[in-house]
Amino acid sequence: MFSFTKEQEIFNISGVRIGGQPGSYPTVLIGGLFFKGEPDFIRAKKNLQDMYHISKKTGNPAIPDFFIKKEEFVEDIINFIKDNIPKEKTFSIDIVDPEIKLKALEILSQKNLLSQTIYNSVHVGITEEEIKALKKFSPEMIIIVAFNPKDKSPDGKIEVLENGAHLTEIGLIEITKKIGVKKILIDTAALAPGDNSGASIAAIPVIKEEYGFPVGCAIHNVVEKSNWLNDFDSVRKPVDACSNINIPLFGGDFAIYGPIENANLVFPMIAWQDILISEYTENYFGVEPCNYHPRRKLQR
């Protein structure tokens, strides 16, 4: 278990606190919606309620991550966010296509949602147009994906944060700061099995110690791509959920845990892990858990 010598940032977005020394705040759990097919808003509403419900029980903050894969979905998904995400809660928008990103930012601004928005994500593929749009319509928080196509080790991840690995003119952290967003989360960019997949976990303490920003990743993606698990179908879902415990164990602050439907499995698992960590970090490092930490809520 870790305690970092570098001062750790704690960011607040719509009441959700992310970051700090391990053991102080519960792991923030980010559940994804609309990855497959057309957005199913009825199902999404129920899934959101279920996730918030279990989040309230364990104390782990819940953030819905809205994947927008087509331009035609942008308006409807943002309307859904406007209608279903309370003002005191946050959400992230997860978009790959730069054109869709621009459109989404503009609509989020029109609907006064930017102060609740986590922008997922900035990376070495960022375009000039995207930077301009982000300066004009700045979200409250940005996730930087530290994927380095040249070097998948923790050092490679630091390199893109530091200088963009010569794929961007300056480092991704500096780009984000120049956009004007100071609340930065670092995603250590999980990779496929056989492609240094463990590096995304190993990079968590390295990046926290280097920069002090909150760090996490979508380690469950590695499970999704572990084809050998097809021979053990009954355990695929538990393994997917369980993979997330690596994140708090290595000092991480948030887990992008996959489909929101997995909340019922993931939240108790991570709460259990957070309690384990907190017991040690308080005893050894004197880190007190916050008042809504699973250790306070669940362990009597």
Add this chain to the structure above:
Amino acid sequence: MKHQIKTSVIGSYPIKIEAKDLMYKYFNGNEIIWKKYIEEAVNDMVCAGIDIISDGQTRDPFIQIFTRKLNGCRIRDRTEIVNKVEYIKPITVDDQIYTRNILPNNKENIGVLTGPFTLASSCVNQYYDNSKDLAYDFAYALSKEAENLQKCVDLISIDEPFYSNELPEYSKELIDIIIKKIHLPTRLHVCGDVSKIIPDLLDMPIDILSHEFKATTNLLNKFNEYSVSKKICLGSVRSDDTKVESVKDITNHIKYAYDLFGEKIVQISPDCGQRMLPRKIAFKKLQNLVKAGDIINGR
């Protein structure tokens, strides 16, 4: 003319890396493939008519290409040396094999190594007591890369730009370590003004000296003050200037050098790597270099 001068490059070629495409591949779970960029560089050189071609050094600047894959090096803003520098696995060999495979049969390829003194001088040394020890370990590591490279290239070129700023007393020994087991022709490229170290360069254990003869206007005359026993790769178009030299200008430059050194001139090339030039300019310079070479060779 019986004696035929070959056209060559020094190493790097300006290819734009599409980081957005690389990220798409990442998000879609597809493998990152670099071959496209090597192909672009090689195709430009082939289309321009260059005889001796590099892989374009598209992956990284010339320091990081090597330090990224050597033990003991940690890439930060500058490379940091945090442990003993050691060779782990081939660094540029796969790219050279690929380059060789896509080259027409009448073309040759160069294995380019960034020199140990330049590597040592460019890194932040946090491990060795002195930069000399670091440079020696880089040299031992590069000797292994050179050995691996000689199976798939026609020429080994060592790029030591820092020698023009400072020539350490062990400079010759560093080069010797790298080429000890090399049976191919070897070239030493030192850009910048080397007029003060010409005797040392002429004493280096390599076959071909390559310098910025175009940008450093008086360098040919300075070399002419010595008995030049080495072959020469004549820098004939500038790498630091976007103005494209005319064929006539390049031809005159080569003729002038040929009058001084005759058949010692075996290659003509850009003054240095072309990474900093816009691609169109770099290509046009290579085209004009080839046209000038054809005139000189009587084609």
